[in-house]
Amino acid sequence: MSGELLFSNARLVLADEVIAGCLSATDGLIRQVDGGLTAAPNAIDLEGDYLMPGLVEMHTDNLERHMMPRPKVQWAETPALLAHDAEIVAAGITTVFDALGVGDADHESLRGTAWGAVVDALTHCERVDVLRADHFLHVRCELPAPNTIELFAPFAQHPLVRLISLMDHTPGQRQWENIEHARVYYTGKKGWSQEKFEYQVAHAAKLQAQYAEPHRQYFVDYCRQHGIALASHDDTTLAHVEQSHGEGACMSEFPTTVLAARAAHERGMCNVMGGPNVVRGGSHSGNVAAAELVRQGLLDILSSDYVPGSLLSAVVRLVDDELLTLPQAVRLVTHNPAQATGLADRGTLAPGLRADLIQVRMVDLPRGQRQAVVRAAWREGRRVL
Numbered sequence: 001m002s003g004e005l006l007f008s009n010a011r012l013v014l015a016d017e018v019i020a021g022c023l024s025a026t027d028g029l030i031r032q033v034d035g036g037l038t039a040a041p042n043a044i045d046l047e048g049d050y051l052m053p054g055l056v057e058m059h060t061d062n063l064e065r066h067m068m069p070r071p072k073v074q075w076a077e078t079p080a081l082l083a084h085d086a087e088i089v090a091a092g093i094t095t096v097f098d099a100l101g102v103g104d105a106d107h108e109s110l111r112g113t114a115w116g117a118v119v120d121a122l123t124h125c126e127r128v129d130v131l132r133a134d135h136f137l138h139v140r141c142e143l144p145a146p147n148t149i150e151l152f153a154p155f156a157q158h159p160l161v162r163l164i165s166l167m168d169h170t171p172g173q174r175q176w177e178n179i180e181h182a183r184v185y186y187t188g189k190k191g192w193s194q195e196k197f198e199y200q201v202a203h204a205a206k207l208q209a210q211y212a213e214p215h216r217q218y219f220v221d222y223c224r225q226h227g228i229a230l231a232s233h234d235d236t237t238l239a240h241v242e243q244s245h246g247e248g249a250c251m252s253e254f255p256t257t258v259l260a261a262r263a264a265h266e267r268g269m270c271n272v273m274g275g276p277n278v279v280r281g282g283s284h285s286g287n288v289a290a291a292e293l294v295r296q297g298l299l300d301i302l303s304s305d306y307v308p309g310s311l312l313s314a315v316v317r318l319v320d321d322e323l324l325t326l327p328q329a330v331r332l333v334t335h336n337p338a339q340a341t342g343l344a345d346r347g348t349l350a351p352g353l354r355a356d357l358i359q360v361r362m363v364d365l366p367r368g369q370r371q372a373v374v375r376a377a378w379r380e381g382r383r384v385l
Contacts, residue, residue, distance in 0.1 A: 003026065003027065003381075004024070004025075004026055004042070005024065005025040005026070005044075005355060005378070005381045006022065006023075006024045006025075006038065006040055006042060006043040006044065007022055007023045007024075007043065007044050007046055007051055007357075008022045008037055008038045008040070008043035008044065008045055008046070009022075009037060009045050009046050009047060009048060010022065010023065010046040010048075010049065010050070010051040010359075011046075011048060011049065011050045011051065012033060012050075012051050012349055013050055013051065013052045013053070013326060013327055013330050013349065014033070014327060014348075014349050014350075015327060015331065015335065015348050015349075015350070016327050017327060018050075018326055018327060019035050020035065020036070021033065021034050021035040021036055021037075022034050022036070022037065022038045022043065023051060023349065023357075025355035025357075025381045026381075027381065028354060028355055028380035028381040028382070029351075029352060029353065029354060029355055029380075029381070030349060030350060030351050030352065030353050030354070030355050031351060032351060033349055033350065033351065046359055049359050049360060049361045049375060050359070050360040050361070050362070051349070051357055051358070051359060051360075052092070052330055052334070052349075052357070052358050052360055053330070053334040053335070053346065053347050053348055053349055053356060053357065053358075054092065054093065054094025054095060054334070054346070054356030054357055054358050054377060054378075054379065055091070055092045055093040055094065055095075055311050055312070055333045055334055055358070056093070056094075056095045056333065056334055056337040056338045056341070056343065056346065056347055057088070057093045057095065057096045057097060057303065057304055057308070057311065057333075057337070058097040058138060058163060058272070058301065058303060058337045058340070058341050059097060059099045059138055059165075059253060059272065059303040059304075059305065060088070060093075060096060060097070060098065060099055060303065060304050060305065060306075060308060061099055061101075061305065061306045062084050062087065062088065062098075062304070062306070062308050063080065063081065063084045063098045063099075063100065063118075064099075064100065064101065064110055064111075065084075065306070066080035066081070066083050066084045067080045067110055067118065068110045072108055074110070074113075077117050077118050077120075077121035078121045078124075078125065081118070081121050081122060081125060081131075082125070082130070082131075084098075085125075085131045085132050085133055085135070086132065087308055088132075088133050088308050089132040089133050089377050089384055089385050090308075090309075090374060090385060091304070091308035091309045091311060091312065091374065092311065092312050092358040092360065092372075092374040092377060093133055093304070093308060093311065094133055094134060094346075094356040094357075094358070094377060094378075094379045094384070095133065095134045095136070095338070095343065095346060095356065096133045096134070096135055096136070097135075097136045097137065097138035097162065097163055097341065098122070098135055098136070098137055098138065099138040099139075099140050099165075100115055100118065100137065100138070100139060100140065100155075101140045101142060101167070102115065102139055102140065102141050102142065102148055102151045102152050102155070103141060103142035103143075103145030103146075103147055103148030103151055103152075103215075104142060104145050104147070111142065111145075111151075112145070112147065112151075113151075114151060114154070115151065115154050115155070116153075116154040119137075119154045119155065119158060120154075122135060122137070122160065123158075123160070126160075132377075132379065132384035132385065133379065133384070134356075134379060135160065136160050136161075136162045136163070136341075137155065137158065137160045137161045137162065137163075138162070138163040138164070138165065139152065139155050139161055139163070139164050139165075140164075140165050140167055140233070141164060141165065141166055141167060141215065141219050142167050142168070142169065143166055143167065143168050143208075143211065143212040143213075143215045143216050143219075144168055144169075144170055144204065144207040144208040144210075144211050144212045144215075145207070145211065145215075146207065146210075146211055148211070148215050149215060149218055152219075156222075157226075161228060162228065162229060162341055162342065163228065163229045163230075163231060163341060164219055164222070164223055164228050164229070164230055164231070165230070165231035165232070165233050165251075165253055166216060166219060166220075166230070166231070166232060166233060166244070166249075167233040167234070168208065168212055168233070168234075169234075170204045170205065170207075170208045170212075216247075220247045220248065223248065224248060229250055229251070229340070229341055229342065230244075230247065230248050230249045230250065230251075231249055231250070231251035231252070231253050231272070232244030232249045232251070232252050232253065232264075232269075233253045233254065234253070234254055234255070234256055235252050235255045235256070235257075235260040235261075235263075235264065236255070236256045236257055236260055237257075237259070237260060238259060238260070238263050240260060241255075241260050241263040241264050241267065241269070242263070244269075245264070245267045245269060249269060250269060250270065250340060251269055251270045251271075251272055251301070251340060252264035252269050252270070252271050252272065253272045253303070254272065254273060254274060254287075254305075255271055255273075255288070255293075256283075256287035256288060257287070257288055258288055258292065258293070258296065258298070261288070261293050261296075261298045261299075262296070262298060265297075265298050265300075270300040270301055270336065270340045271293060271298055271299055271300050271301070272300070272301040272302070272303050273290035273293060273299055273301075273302060273303070274290065274302070274303055274304070274305035274306075274310070275302050275303065275304045275305060275307065275310030275311045275313065275314035275333075276304075276305055276306060276307050276310045276314075277289060277290040277291075277305075278290045278291060278302065278310070278313075278314035278317050278318060279307075279310050279313045279314055279317055290302070290314075291318070291321070291323060294318060294323045294324065295323065299332065300332070300336050300340070301332055301333075301336045301337045301340060302314050302315075302332045302333050303337075311333045312333075312360065312372040312374070313371070313372065314329075314332075314333075315329040315330060315332070315333060315372065316329075316362070316370050316371070316372050318332075320369070320370060334346075334347040334348065335347040335348050354379075354380055355378060355380055355381040356378065356379050356380065357377070357378045358374055358376070358377045358378075359374070359375045359376040359377070360372050360373065360374055360375065361373045361375055
């Protein structure tokens with residue numbers, strides 16, 4: 001934390017409006033938010049840039065990408081973590097839930113190997129205070145994988161684990177209802193041969209039948225016993241939502257249909273969609289567009305998923321397409337994910353909350369587009385970018 005911090009000549013993005021004004025913070029907490037200017041000589045002049053709450057990212061695969069930058073190429077844990085951390089903060093994210101996938105029948109995959117060294121690296125870097133963002137862990141559990149519970153062991157009882165999501169990527173249902181979309185993904189991103197893809201598809205249903213339900217019960221029980229937030233993943237049908245809601249899930253991550261998103265919304269669950277979906281104008285898997293959920297009032301949280309910079313880009317896209325106001329769009333990446341993950345001390349520019357702040361300038365691009373550029377970031381009042 002830091003001592004005194006004072007910003008002037010800023011456009012403050014508050015919960016429901018944008019005002020020109022100044023903000024002060026003391027010892028890592030926001031003290032006062034005011035309209036107008038300040039004559040204090042120590043004020044930081046933001047030159048009319050936006051001052052927003054630091055973004056809260058509750059599902060990003062970015063650390064996995066740094067851990068395995070190419071198929072079958074694993075990188076050292078600490079350098080990968082530090083590179084991921086720097087990229088996250090440069091995207092305006094001051095609180096990140098590092099999403100690590102646990103369980104894979106393919107032992108050549110990152111998610112089919114042990115995570116102990118990565119968890120140790122994160123724990124050590126937190127202890128010696130070399131990380132820019134505030135890191136938590138989101139464990140993504142692949143239910144049909146034979147080794148899921150075994151590979152979860154390094155996360156058990158770990159204080160940074162705040163969220164667990166239940167996944168089932170069996171081809172032919174949920175995200176991969178269209179087998180051809182699955183083929184493009186696994187042969188393209190994962191580097192699988194056509195023969196390997198066909199082999200995995202042929203055995204997927206057998207693994208699902210044997211492991212999915214007992215593994216599901218294990219993690220549902222674990223979350224209840226340890227007070228961990230639970231999320232479903234790729235809900236497609238009403239039955240999917242009813243099951244996850246009955247198990248205590250508070251979030252539906254990446255629902256693939258309007259039907260599932262509406263069912264989750266009606267049951268008080270938060271719908272989470274990907275920033276890349278907004279920026280690209282649709283899902284890369286052929287599922288429902290995030291913008292459609294916005295139009296129907298069904299979207300609560302945006303996640304950067306596999307592109308950290310997509311959070312702010314998605315905010316700008318939603319505003320420029322006149323689907324949301326700037327404060328409404330910013331809440332999708334600040335206040336809402338903070339509340340959903342139990343972090344009530346951040347996510348809004350308000351007195352008493354953490355001084356997790358980002359300075360953002362809107363830059364005009366060709367063809368009438370805009371780009372949000374993060375010029376500086378503070379975590380608990382300490383400048384980290």
